[in-house]
Amino acid sequence: MFDAKINWLLPVALTIVSLGSNLQSVKAQSPYNYYTFSADYTTSVTIDPSFRPDLGIVRATITGESVEPVPYGLNFFISNTYGKLNPIENPAINRYTFNSDPRVFGLDEEPILADRYYGGTNELFGTASDSAEINFAEGTIRGGGSITIAGGKGLFKNATGTITFTEEDRLNPPGTPSQGLAKLNFNLQTSQPVPEPKASITFIGMAVIGIGLRIKGHIRRKGNSSLF
Known part of the structure; x- marks a missing residue:
């Protein structure tokens, strides 16, 4: 008698467990792909002090080539920024905000510049915010900051995230690019399609109807058998 009851309940229980597992897998799936990695780049820095000397604003361009292959082919970058000289406290040191x-910096008529990371079918685009210290006594440029990512190509289409970095360069004479090394940390994400839960809800509805019919049929069979 006990085995007979279990036999018709077992498929019902398995159906409910299966549906629950499907729902859990949909909820657990993240709507984003995440990419976290680091890379070192040799750098070349050009600072143009003739851009707006009246306001103490320069134009800076940094190009980079990776020391070793970077994930997803991002082996090169170019960064363009404006820089403003901060109040000078020590004549041997100039500090800039970029x-x-x-x-x-109050330059409403100038175009917004950008960073580009590239090297293959995948690319990243972003805008930089950083600072640097030019130490004339030591002959160095040291700085760091972050790049806000807002799009890309290939794998990084519609990407968001940030790149943080530190950089140190050997200061060369005016008119000659300064050479150095930058250490970059990438923290990126891209959206990915998530299975719609509507299908699972439909399956649950169908399963509930099926379970109801099965229970109803079982009750009828039990009632009929009691007549004999």
């Missing part, structure tokens, strides 16, 4: 957006 940004891709000229409006930060």
Whole structure:
């Protein structure tokens, strides 16, 4: 008698467990792909002090080539920013604040600049915010900051995230690019399609109807058998 009851309940229980597992897998799936990695680049820095000397604003361009192959082919970069000289406390040291957006420095008519990371079918685009110290006594340029990612190509289409970096360069004479090394940390994400839960809800509805019919049929059979 006990075995007979279990036999018809077992498929029902398995159906419910299966549906629950499917729902859990949909909920557990992240709507994003995440990419976290680091890379070192040899750098070449050009600073143009003739851009707006009246405001103490320069134009800076940094190009980079990876020391070793970078994940997803991002072996090169170019960064363009505006830089404003901070108040000088020590004549041997100049400190600059850099940004891709000229409006930060009150230059509303100038274009917004950008960073580009590339090397193959995948690319990243972003805007920089950083600072640097030029030490004339030591002959160095040291700085760091972050790049806000807002799009890309290939694998990084519609990517978001940040790149943080530190950099140190050997200061060369004016008119000659300064050479150095930058250490970059990438923290990126891209959206991915997530299975719609509507299908699972439909399956649950169908399963509930099926379970109801099965129980109803079982009750009828039990009632009929009691007549004999």
